Amino acid sequence: MIPDPGLPWVLLAVLAPLAxxxxxxxxxxxxxxxxxxxxxxxxxxxxxxxxxxxxxxxxAYVIGGWSPPLGIALVNDGIAAMMLGMTAxxxxxxxxxxxxxxxGERGVLFWVLFLGLWASLNAHFLSGDLFxxxxxxxxxxxxxxxxxxxxxxxAALRAALNYLYVSLGGSLLYLMGVALxxxxxxxxxxxxxxxxxxxxxxSFTALGLMTLGLLLKSALFPLHFWLxxxxxxxxxxxxxxxxAVVVKxxxxxxxxxxxxxxxPPGAYACLGVLGGGAVIWGSIGALRAPRxxxxxxxxxxxxxxxxxxxxxxxxxxxxxLEAILLFALTHAVAKAAMFxxxxxxxxxxxxxxxxxxxxxxxPLAPAKFAFAIAGVSIIGLPPTGxxxxxxxxxxxxxxxxxxxxxxxxxxxxxLAGAYVFRAVARFFVSRPAIAAxxxxxxxxxxxxxxxxxxxxxxxxxxxxxLVEMVLRAAEPLGGSR
Amino acid sequence: xxxxxxxxxxxxxxxxxxxxxxGLAALALVALLGAAVFMSEPxxxxxxGDVMANIETTGLANPVTAVLLDFRGYDTFLxxxxxxxxxxxxxxxxRPLPPxxxxxxxxxxxxxxxxxxxxxxxxGYLLWIGATEAGGAFQAxxxxxxxxxxxxxxxxxxxxxxxxxxxxxxxxxLGMTAFLAIGVMVMAAEPGQAARTFLDYPDxxxxxxxxxxxxxxxxxxxxxxxxxxxxxxxxRRTF
Amino acid sequence: MFAVxxxxxxxxxxxxLLRSGTDLRRILALNVMGVGVFxxxxxxxxxxAGASDPVPxxxxxxxxxxxxxxxxFALVLARAAGRDEDAD
Numbered sequence: 116m117i118p119d120p121g122l123p124w125v126l127l128a129v130l131a132p133l134a135x136x137x138x139x140x141x142x143x144x145x146x147x148x149x150x151x152x153x154x155x156x157x158x159x160x161x162x163x164x165x166x167x168x169x170x171x172x173x174x175a176y177v178i179g180g181w182s183p184p185l186g187i188a189l190v191n192d193g194i195a196a197m198m199l200g201m202t203a204x205x206x207x208x209x210x211x212x213x214x215x216x217x218x219g220e221r222g223v224l225f226w227v228l229f230l231g232l233w234a235s236l237n238a239h240f241l242s243g244d245l246f247x248x249x250x251x252x253x254x255x256x257x258x259x260x261x262x263x264x265x266x267x268x269x270a271a272l273r274a275a276l277n278y279l280y281v282s283l284g285g286s287l288l289y290l291m292g293v294a295l296x297x298x299x300x301x302x303x304x305x306x307x308x309x310x311x312x313x314x315x316x317x318s319f320t321a322l323g324l325m326t327l328g329l330l331l332k333s334a335l336f337p338l339h340f341w342l343x344x345x346x347x348x349x350x351x352x353x354x355x356x357x358x359a360v361v362v363k364x365x366x367x368x369x370x371x372x373x374x375x376x377x378x379p380p381g382a383y384a385c386l387g388v389l390g391g392g393a394v395i396w397g398s399i400g401a402l403r404a405p406r407x408x409x410x411x412x413x414x415x416x417x418x419x420x421x422x423x424x425x426x427x428x429x430x431x432x433x434x435x436l437e438a439i440l441l442f443a444l445t446h447a448v449a450k451a452a453m454f455x456x457x458x459x460x461x462x463x464x465x466x467x468x469x470x471x472x473x474x475x476x477x478p479l480a481p482a483k484f485a486f487a488i489a490g491v492s493i494i495g496l497p498p499t500g501x502x503x504x505x506x507x508x509x510x511x512x513x514x515x516x517x518x519x520x521x522x523x524x525x526x527x528x529x530l531a532g533a534y535v536f537r538a539v540a541r542f543f544v545s546r547p548a549i550a551a552x553x554x555x556x557x558x559x560x561x562x563x564x565x566x567x568x569x570x571x572x573x574x575x576x577x578x579x580x581l582v583e584m585v586l587r588a589a590e591p592l593g594g595s596r
Numbered sequence: 597x598x599x600x601x602x603x604x605x606x607x608x609x610x611x612x613x614x615x616x617x618x619g620l621a622a623l624a625l626v627a628l629l630g631a632a633v634f635m636s637e638p639x640x641x642x643x644x645g646d647v648m649a650n651i652e653t654t655g656l657a658n659p660v661t662a663v664l665l666d667f668r669g670y671d672t673f674l675x676x677x678x679x680x681x682x683x684x685x686x687x688x689x690x691r692p693l694p695p696x697x698x699x700x701x702x703x704x705x706x707x708x709x710x711x712x713x714x715x716x717x718x719x720g721y722l723l724w725i726g727a728t729e730a731g732g733a734f735q736a737x738x739x740x741x742x743x744x745x746x747x748x749x750x751x752x753x754x755x756x757x758x759x760x761x762x763x764x765x766x767x768x769x770l771g772m773t774a775f776l777a778i779g780v781m782v783m784a785a786e787p788g789q790a791a792r793t794f795l796d797y798p799d800x801x802x803x804x805x806x807x808x809x810x811x812x813x814x815x816x817x818x819x820x821x822x823x824x825x826x827x828x829x830x831x832r833r834t835f
Numbered sequence: 836m837f838a839v840x841x842x843x844x845x846x847x848x849x850x851x852l853l854r855s856g857t858d859l860r861r862i863l864a865l866n867v868m869g870v871g872v873f874x875x876x877x878x879x880x881x882x883x884a885g886a887s888d889p890v891p892x893x894x895x896x897x898x899x900x901x902x903x904x905x906x907x908f909a910l911v912l913a914r915a916a917g918r919d920e921d922a923d
């Protein structure tokens with residue numbers, strides 16, 4: 116039995132944004148202020164939940180007084196706590212950046228959806244029940260799609276619709292797996308199921324269906340077809356949320372299911388190969404992208420590949436899990452920094468076509484540096500978190516004698532260097548855009564939020580021990596290996 | 597008619613190939629799924645034993661309602677949030693489109709006058725009976741929404757969002773708000789007792805708190821379904 | 836029997852979704868898939884001995900509400916996307 120957490124910080128992390136969303140919706144005024152206050156409360160509760168994990172280890176908050184398998188519990192282990200922290204960091208920065216983009220009556224709807232997505236993600240990362248996770252998946256999907264199409268541009272609406280198809284189809288594949296598992300075991304609680312799980316055909320079919328649905332949602336090559344359009348056409352702060360956090364929701368659930376239910380080794384190898392394909396394919400896409408935001412979106416396809424590339428190493432030792440999580444956290448802050456910086460630069464310059472992109476000038480210096488630092492982290496150069504994560508993967512793959520993974524890691528980094536340079540060169544080497552000289556920057560931001568996030572990706576390089584510490588303090592439920 | 601997705605010309609061949617591969621993969625998947633269903637011996641009973649052993653405490657006689665509102669009340673709470681988000685999504689899509697509703701006819705008007713009062717009574721009955729037999733907030737909300745849709749088509753539905761926007765928004769969010777408020781309120785410790793968790797109803801009050809939540813949920817569900825049917829946020833003023 | 840029918844519907848829905856077609860067809864295909872899953876769940880609840888398991892029934896009710904909400908949003912989004920593409 117997992118102990119009770121005491122103070123219900125995890126509950127507050129779910130309920131606070133929801134309460135804020137309802138309040139902002141009903142009042143229909145001061146939505147940005149409500150979002151700011153609720154953002155602070157939610158962040159505080161996430162910090163509280165993180166501290167709880169470090170001090171007490173994994174905890175389970177039983178809702179309604181009915182312990183699983185009859186009831187539902189919010190499970191806060193090391194992995195969930197880090198995901199909550201990642202979500203809060205990105206939401207705070209994206210929220211600050213978004214406050215420049217949205218106003219008026221539509222602004223109210225934006226903030227309500229923003230808070231709804233945050234609550235959904237927190238609920239998702241904390242849920243310990245397979246059917247409840249289906250509901251949270253749908254919640255995350257619907258609010259993310261609504262935010263994707265929020266600009267109402269035709270391309271954004273079409274991308275949002277395709278994203279919705281993928282999201283709903285993926286959820287149903289997942290739900291069919293859940294139905295099969297309930298049929299076989301008569302339970303929905305993950306911990307209960309894990310104790311009964313038999314490695315037979317029906318069980319693995321169910322796990323396979325769930326994984327397939329979630330891979331679709333986490334856009335692993337070759338199921339990534341919907342991602343570049345959706346992430347490139349949304350407003351920049353929304354793109355940051357989608358690329359940094361939302362795709363990780365499905366990824367997180369795959370990781371969690373695989374740690375608990377341990378599919379055969381061949382399956383890990385299979386995901387590793389697809390991950391490798393994603394690294395190469397996504398990087399090539401980024402090299403060929405005509406627009407800055409499309410380049411960043413393709414980079415997400417490649418970076419998600421690394422998360423799966425290291426899956427075969429999960430059976431080789433605990434360091435692989437640490438590497439995967441550090442990579443996920445660093446990618447979140449770096450990618451959000453890139454999107455927000457790109458948004459600010461595109462607003463200042465007036466477009467984001469790479470061919471004609473010019474130096475946005477001095478006022479945008481924070482955005483330029485944020486993009487460059489985040490780029491260094493995406494490439495995986497020291498001293499960033501991206502470097503440490505890739506280094507852990509590299510040593511892990513060499514220790515395991517898996518040279519293919521090592522080769523993909525190195526080739527992927529070279530390709531990332533090329534595509535990041537493609538963008539950065541435009542800001543630093545080209546002559547300043549005429550329009551930017553003498554034009555006061557009014558609407559757009561200067562990129563301070565992006566710079567904050569980029570600094571976080573640097574700091575993660577120095578504090579990678581934190582990931583190890585949280586993981587060790589709160590042995591994840593499936594961390595029996 | 598709907599337009600096809602616009603693909604850059606060169607990609608068409610690749611898309612066909614990809615579609616073919618995906619189709620084959622789907623066939624294989626369904627075959628595997630069929631085999632899995634045939635091979636597995638369903639675990640008879642599932643959680644039924646647990647439900648029946650604890651149903652006394654809930655004060656409800658209908659096990660489905662007990663699961664929906666008590667044992668897995670958190671699911672139902674989040675499900676009302678899903679409905680809320682769906683309305684937000686629909687409203688965020690902006691300009692209302694020309695509605696696809698038939699022109700009102702006298703017969704329709706007569707039907708609405710007959711059906712609407714019956715629906716309200718029937719919804720109330722479904723809500724009340726849900727504690728013991730088949731029925732509950734969703735069924736009742738759906739019945740009300742059905743009557744609302746008919747009235748809307750007949751042009752007889754007063755538009756809440758235009759006349760009483762604040763009240764309309766309160767009612768739309770009422771289901772999840774009731775869950776949230778009651779769920780948090782029960783956490784306050786009674787004197788001499790340990791604090792309860794979210795949605796852990798005290799035994800004595802449980803049945804009545806659940807009825808309150810169900811009533812709120814019914815209203816919210818009915819109005820949400822109607823708002824989703826309308827397909828856009830009614831515009832108050834023209835800008 | 837219900838379970839097999841559910842699997843069949845799920846498969847038909849999958850194929851319908853993968854075949855490129857109009858937006859309406861895709862949304863319908865998703866709903867067919869959903870009905871397939873609900874069928875499998877209901878089949879799970881059936882107990883020849885008499886009393887049926889209430890949990891799958893509750894899950895299906897929740898699932899239907901989620902499906903209805905998602906479908907409504909999808910239809911409106913499809914109209915909005917289609918409208919703008921026609922206007923182009």
